[in-house]
Amino acid sequence: MSVDALADRLARLLDEGSCPASALSRAMRRRLQPLFNLGVLVERRAGAGFRVQLTSPEALLRWIAREYPYGLDGTDKELPSRARGMANFADSKRGRGVDASLLQLRGFGDAVLRHADGDMPVAELTRRFGVASLVLEEPFEWAFSGRLTIVENLEFFLSVEHLITDVEVALWSRGRTSSRVLNWLASPPMAQATVIHAGDYDPVGLDEYLKLADALSLVGESTRVELFVPDDFVERLQRFGRAELLSDSAEVLERVRSQADDAVRGVLAEIDRIGKGLEQEGLLISLDGA
Numbered sequence: 001m002s003v004d005a006l007a008d009r010l011a012r013l014l015d016e017g018s019c020p021a022s023a024l025s026r027a028m029r030r031r032l033q034p035l036f037n038l039g040v041l042v043e044r045r046a047g048a049g050f051r052v053q054l055t056s057p058e059a060l061l062r063w064i065a066r067e068y069p070y071g072l073d074g075t076d077k078e079l080p081s082r083a084r085g086m087a088n089f090a091d092s093k094r095g096r097g098v099d100a101s102l103l104q105l106r107g108f109g110d111a112v113l114r115h116a117d118g119d120m121p122v123a124e125l126t127r128r129f130g131v132a133s134l135v136l137e138e139p140f141e142w143a144f145s146g147r148l149t150i151v152e153n154l155e156f157f158l159s160v161e162h163l164i165t166d167v168e169v170a171l172w173s174r175g176r177t178s179s180r181v182l183n184w185l186a187s188p189p190m191a192q193a194t195v196i197h198a199g200d201y202d203p204v205g206l207d208e209y210l211k212l213a214d215a216l217s218l219v220g221e222s223t224r225v226e227l228f229v230p231d232d233f234v235e236r237l238q239r240f241g242r243a244e245l246l247s248d249s250a251e252v253l254e255r256v257r258s259q260a261d262d263a264v265r266g267v268l269a270e271i272d273r274i275g276k277g278l279e280q281e282g283l284l285i286s287l288d289g290a
Contacts, residue, residue, distance in 0.1 A: 003074030003088045006031060010064060011072050013041075013054045021050035035063060066090070101136040101180045106170045108161050113169070114143040114189075122169055130158075136184055143189035144169060149228070150177060150212065152199035153280045163283055164198065164228060173199075176208060182215040198228040201237065202277030203249035206256045206264050213261065227263040230283055234270050240285060241276025 002008035006028050012019050021043055024032070035041045040059040043052050054060060064072060067090060074088040081099055082092040105113075107122025113134070120142075125132035134142065146168040151157040157172040164170075173181070185195055197212050199205035213225040230236070246253060260268060271277060 002072050003068065003070075007068060007072040007074075010060065013052070014057060014060065018046075018051045018053040021052050024052060031067075035060065099137065101178055103134050103136050103181070104157075104172045105132045105134070106130070106157065106160065107132060108167055108169075111144075111146065111168045115141055117141075136180060138180075138183075140184045140187040140189055142184070143192075145192035146194070147196060148185075148193050149196040149198050151280075152205060152208070155284060156198065156280045159284060160198070163230070164196070167196075173208075177212060182212065185212075186215050194224050194226065196226045196228050198280065200245070200278065200280050201229075201233070201241075201267055201271065202245035202279070203252035203256050205280070206260075206267065207252050210256065210259050210261070210264065227267070229263070229267060232287065233267075233278075234274075235287060236282050236285075237270060237274050237276055237278045239287070240282035241274060241278045243276050245277030245279070246271065246275070 002011055005025075009019060009023055009028060012023075029036075032041060036043070038059070040054070040056045040063070041052055042055055043050050068074070068088065069090050070087050075084070077087070085092045105122050106126045107124075108126065109123055111121075111123040113120040113122055120132060120134060122132045136142065147166060149160060149164055149167050149170045150173050151160055151170050152173055152175055154172060154174075156163065157170055160167050160170045171181070184190060185193070195212065195216060197209040199208050209225070209227050216225050256264060257268065
């Protein structure tokens, strides 16, 4: 079986020497344009329609060897998805995506992540090395009971214990929380965790919070997600906020308005009044002498 639709058409060209021109989509023609330019493939009238004829099987086979390293049928070897993309298409992005996520965590107090094969002492590892890390795969088996904070930006992540005093475990999201992490947080092993979102106070950051709240909300129960807003948020928004954070994401802001919960509505009220958004790093600055 051919590895994709274009490979199927190429196999037909090699077997029969030609195919109906209508069998090649626009996307296929774009891929094959160098072969049309070289005359390896030629479109000719045939009766009431057109056919694409193969003039040089050897040239087409060389092109296939470059574009389909394992041939038109691809490989049946067990490979990670991005490696399979390389094997079949010489392009890792043609894979389905990586099958695991690397989580970077910081823990405090006696924080521990539980697993049937052995627990991870996140707080102890943080005290010794500054950070802990694990590979998150399905099925999800890592469990935590307590307060877990999703942190958007690295500088805040490295200082989170000074800014959110009741933090137990912090997870660095690198900006946007992946669907795999969201699914893990919503999985049964994590059902006893309360998740706090600490991100930018702008359309994208608030949209991330709403996405998290939606993923973890349960029918008939209140959400177990909180939005972190410091007591001095308004003063920091006035001093360090930027209007461009709103204008640059106007479309996202409209979506946030339409989906806002009480926590987001409170933040939006101040954002609208002051006319600025605030990046998370603005919480790291001392207000004394600012």
